[in-house]
Amino acid sequence: MKYLITLMLAAWTLSLPAADPKSKENLIILDETRVKNLGIQFAEAEETDFENTLFALGHIEVLPGKRAVVSSRIPGRAFSVLALPHQTVEEGEELMWVESRQPGDPPPTVMLSAPMSGLISKVDIAVGQPITADQTLIEIIDLATVEAAAKVPQHLAGKLVIGQTARIRVSSLPDKVFEAKLAHLGAYADEQNGTIEAAFHIANPDKVLRPGMRAEFSIATSRREDVMSIPREAIQGDAGGRFVYVKDYELKNAFVKTDVKTGEMNDSRVEITSGLLPGDEVVVRGAYMLGFAGKGSVSLKEALDAAHGHPHNDDGTEMSKEHGSKKADGDHEHEHEETGFNMLTIFFASTSGLLLILLIVSFTFRNRVTA
Structure with missing residues (x-):
């Protein structure tokens, strides 16, 4: 019993x-003006290769062996200084003249040239200034290739392997991403900060990367195939509940608030374990502001009337014949599935x-x- x-x-x-995901509470319908003002853009949920990444902070530095200084082997004074800060020079180019302390009328002078091609980063001498043999007068750096040094926490260092790829961003160039491979790991760990250095060499033909720039690293440590994912910008909510706005396949300028469950997250994409199907179009640009847009200036009734070509009730249901909903001969027959009454029910x-x-x-x- x-x-x-x-x-x-x-x-x-x-x-x-079952609860209707397209209920009035979950459906946002906007007019053309609001969609344009929000700059709504979409991206498809798709199954692709997904990279698990390790995040770290660091700086751009001069590549070892790409820095040179100019000094004088004889004491004297600066007779002529031709070098200018931030000036590009070629190897062997004349930089300055040093007047020797040896007797003579005039005293003998010695020309100092550029020991390498590159950019003059420092000029620490002025005309007439005394010069000693141990003094650094001019510094030159070659920025054709720079080193990006990431400070990786020690407990994550075991995931690093030479040759791994990293996507590197600097704050001064927010729209640009640099890719480089892990060249070497630091010989010593930083005991004070609990990190180890991971160095990447980046080609820098335009000289946009300069030593001292703060950098963010997303280092790919592993890869999985056929993982459902969407761009990070599409995810809304907090740890207690994640959701996205999905473009409605039927109604124009309509967006369905859809709960999702997420998995791993890297610097650009989020794994979706449930809630979406491949091909669903999610809002990426304008997703955050969409929640504040409310129901816009278009009602559910107006949107359905425009989509189906016949009137509906205010709640979006079909208008009964008693309320004047009649289909003319030859008109397209369109019936909505009634809530709670289907074959399964x-x-x-x-x-x-x-x-x-x-x-x-x-x-x-x-x-x-x-x-």
Whole structure:
């Protein structure tokens, strides 16, 4: 008897209509003006290769071996200084003249040239200034290739392998991403900060990367195939509940707030474990502001009327014939699936009725036997 009652309750529960994801509470409909002002842009949910990444901070530095200084082997004074800060020079180019302290009329002079091609980063001498043999007068750096040094936490250093790819961003160039491979790891760990250096060499033909720039690193440590993912910008909400806005396939300028479950996240994409299907178009640009846009200036009734070519009730349901909804001969027949009444509902309703009959028969038979 208990088993029959349990089965009846389960069947009745399953026969209840599911929550409509396109209910008025989850549906936002905007007019053309608001869509344009929000700059709405979409991206498809797709199954692609997904990279698990390690995040770290660091700086841009001069590549080892690409820095040179100019000094004088003889003491004297600066007779002429031709070098200018931030000037590009070629190897062997004349930079300055040093007047020797040896006697003479005039005293002998020595020309100092550029030891390498590059950019003059420092000029620490002025005309007439005394010069000693141990003094650094001019510094030159070659920025054709720079080193990006990431400070990786020690407990994550075991995931690093020479040759791994990193996507590197600098704050001064927010729209640009540099890719480079891991060239070498630091010989020593930084005990004070608890990090180890991971160095990447970046080609820098335009000289846009300069030493000292702060950099952010997303280092790819592993890769998985056929993972459903979307751009990070599409994800809204917090750790307690994530959701996205999905472009409605039927209504124009309509967006459905859809709950999703997320998995791994890297610097550009988020793994979606449930809530979306491949090909769903999610809002990326304008997703955050969409939640504040409300229902816009277009009602659900207006949107459905425009989409289907016949009037609807204010809640979006079909208008009955008693309310004047008549279809002209030859018009396109369009019927909405009524909530809670479909083939699955009929099946479970029938099953519930059969179980009820069995329950009554079993109860009657039991009473007769007892009597």
